[in-house]
Amino acid sequence: MHQEREPAVVIDGLRKTYGEKVAVDEISLNVYEGEIFGILGPNGAGKSTTVESIAGLRVGDRGRIRVHGIDPWTDRAAVTEVLGVQLQEAKLQPKITVQEALELWSAFYPDPEPWSPLAERLGLGDHLQQRFEDLSGGQQQRLSIALALIGRPRVVVLDELTTGLDPRARREVWDLVRDVRERGVTVILVTHSMEEAQTLCDRIAIVDSGRIRALDTPAGLIDAGTAATITTFDTSAAIDLVSLRELDGVTAARSENGTVTVEGAEGVALAVIEALRTQGVAPQRLRIAAGSLDAAYLDLTETHQEATR
Amino acid sequence: MTSPTAAVIRTESRLFARERLSLFWIVLFPSLLLGVLGLIPSFREESADLGGRSLIDLYVPVTVLLSMIMASIMTMPATLTGYRESGILRRLGTTPARPSSILLGQVLVHAAAVAASSVIVVLLGRVAFGTPLPGSIAGYAVAYVLALLVSLGIGAAITAASPNAKTGQVVGMVAFFPCMFTAGVYFPVEVFGGTVRDVISLTPYGAASNALNDATGGSFPELVDLAVMGGWAVVLYLIAVRIFRWE
Numbered sequence: 001m002h003q004e005r006e007p008a009v010v011i012d013g014l015r016k017t018y019g020e021k022v023a024v025d026e027i028s029l030n031v032y033e034g035e036i037f038g039i040l041g042p043n044g045a046g047k048s049t050t051v052e053s054i055a056g057l058r059v060g061d062r063g064r065i066r067v068h069g070i071d072p073w074t075d076r077a078a079v080t081e082v083l084g085v086q087l088q089e090a091k092l093q094p095k096i097t098v099q100e101a102l103e104l105w106s107a108f109y110p111d112p113e114p115w116s117p118l119a120e121r122l123g124l125g126d127h128l129q130q131r132f133e134d135l136s137g138g139q140q141q142r143l144s145i146a147l148a149l150i151g152r153p154r155v156v157v158l159d160e161l162t163t164g165l166d167p168r169a170r171r172e173v174w175d176l177v178r179d180v181r182e183r184g185v186t187v188i189l190v191t192h193s194m195e196e197a198q199t200l201c202d203r204i205a206i207v208d209s210g211r212i213r214a215l216d217t218p219a220g221l222i223d224a225g226t227a228a229t230i231t232t233f234d235t236s237a238a239i240d241l242v243s244l245r246e247l248d249g250v251t252a253a254r255s256e257n258g259t260v261t262v263e264g265a266e267g268v269a270l271a272v273i274e275a276l277r278t279q280g281v282a283p284q285r286l287r288i289a290a291g292s293l294d295a296a297y298l299d300l301t302e303t304h305q306e307a308t309r
Numbered sequence: 310m311t312s313p314t315a316a317v318i319r320t321e322s323r324l325f326a327r328e329r330l331s332l333f334w335i336v337l338f339p340s341l342l343l344g345v346l347g348l349i350p351s352f353r354e355e356s357a358d359l360g361g362r363s364l365i366d367l368y369v370p371v372t373v374l375l376s377m378i379m380a381s382i383m384t385m386p387a388t389l390t391g392y393r394e395s396g397i398l399r400r401l402g403t404t405p406a407r408p409s410s411i412l413l414g415q416v417l418v419h420a421a422a423v424a425a426s427s428v429i430v431v432l433l434g435r436v437a438f439g440t441p442l443p444g445s446i447a448g449y450a451v452a453y454v455l456a457l458l459v460s461l462g463i464g465a466a467i468t469a470a471s472p473n474a475k476t477g478q479v480v481g482m483v484a485f486f487p488c489m490f491t492a493g494v495y496f497p498v499e500v501f502g503g504t505v506r507d508v509i510s511l512t513p514y515g516a517a518s519n520a521l522n523d524a525t526g527g528s529f530p531e532l533v534d535l536a537v538m539g540g541w542a543v544v545l546y547l548i549a550v551r552i553f554r555w556e
Contacts, residue, residue, distance in 0.1 A: 090397070090399055093397060094391075108405045
């Protein structure tokens with residue numbers, strides 16, 4: 001379905017090195033209009049370098065980037081008109097008030113969004129006279145998002161937007177991101193939070209050591225992982241874990257305080273129940289759950305680490 | 310005035326007005342120092358050694374330079390290294406505003422504060438201690454502009470050479486005392502003679518001090534002093550531009 005839409009952002013063979021260190025190693029991907037695209041990976045994986053290259057703050061050693069047809073490396077000024085950016089840990093002048101920041105950013109764009117309703121919607125309406133240095137982390141983050149949106153961008157990059165926020169503020173920011181997408185803005189979300197990527201993103205690129213390890217929908221990534229389903233049950237009887245591990249598709253089986261957990265591909269649950277019946281074990285509190293992105297992510301990033309070790 | 314650059318400059322002036330400490334050191338402290346020194350009777354006595362001027366007359370141009378030192382060495386590099394460290398410059402680079410506009414804004418607000426301070430100092434000297442106003446207006450203007458340019462050049466070089474705000478403070482402190490000394494804050498450079506005087510005259514503030522004194526006395530500053538300031542300014546800006554990093 002994505003292929004029918006226009007790509008908002010095209011990255012083609014991006015490579016960027018800092019001296020000896022390869023930060024981004026041949027990354028290629030398309031982000032389509034109106035999607036929330038996640039770039040997920042551990043710290044130092046090359047996520048920030050990638051988005052900074054999209055914003056034109058860095059120029060790749062090789063490759064090509066287009067944002068709605070604009071080359072950010074040669075025409076940074078034009079890119080700033082279609083791309084809103086919230087950078088990781090970028091602050092504002094300590095003594096600038098919320099309102100001053102919103103007004104300042106409004107002056108940057110030819111047709112800015114009225115800042116007052118935007119501030120209201122971001123929960124900043126009561127803090128307009130407060131200085132940046134006096135805002136909480138969550139408020140600073142929301143102001144930063146407001147500034148990224150004020151120029152009516154077609155694409156917005158949000159880099160580590162919920163880092164350091166409490167769970168409630170996180171949920172608020174997530175609602176906001178969905179809101180932004182509803183308005184037709186393409187969102188590129190950079191995160192190292194699995195939960196965030198799984199909750200928000202239509203598609204996710206898992207990046208590690210400067211390369212894309214996998215690119216799929218969250219469900220697709222989970223299914224491809226070694227723990228697509230997780231079966232757990234309680235039992236007081238002795239369990240033969242070895243025989244469970246030998247079942248087709250099972251990747252892990254462990255027992256802890258009478259609770260047994262079996263991870264594996266789809267269909268493993270039925271095989272486990274079958275095996276328990278043969279062993280004459282009656283499982284209690286039997287649960288079958290879809291695997292999380294965590295497991296898929298760890299698979300993809302860890303196997304690679306072992307391979308390069 | 311709706312261009313991004315104008316908006317940035319306007320915001321920076323508004324923010325600068327909130328920096329009470331910076332305003333104190335740049336605008337108030339020099340005239341405060343002049344006022345206190347002027348209370349000492351011997352400072353007000355005209356002396357034949359000083360060409361019929363009093364010590365306080367010599368301190369008027371010195372306190373003008375003092376406010377330049379405060380602005381360009383103490384407060385401006387601290388602000389700019391702070392901006393860079395906290396990602397403000399980087400963030401501006403993702404908007405249609407150029408990050409250089411914030412540098413321009415800082416230079417302008419500091420220059421304005423220095424100018425205000427200089428007017429106060431010169432008027433205070435005239436009204437309270439009878440120090441004559443600059444005799445050569447054109448000479449004073451040239452010397453003043455060059456002194457301000459070389460000061461901001463020192464500030465720019467400190468900003469560029471400091472990877473973070475902490476280092477900026479240390480480098481600033483190291484540069485601060487020689488600048489204060491050569492500008493004549495501790496004692497006017499006029500009291501020195503011979504080689505020491507010649508060496509001081511080769512420093513940015515030594516030359517600035519000579520030039521401002523000449524212009525105050527009514528003659529056009531000596532070209533060598535103007536050349537020393539101009540030379541320093543060119544070298545400092547070249548260094549600053551070469552090593553400055555946006556992040």
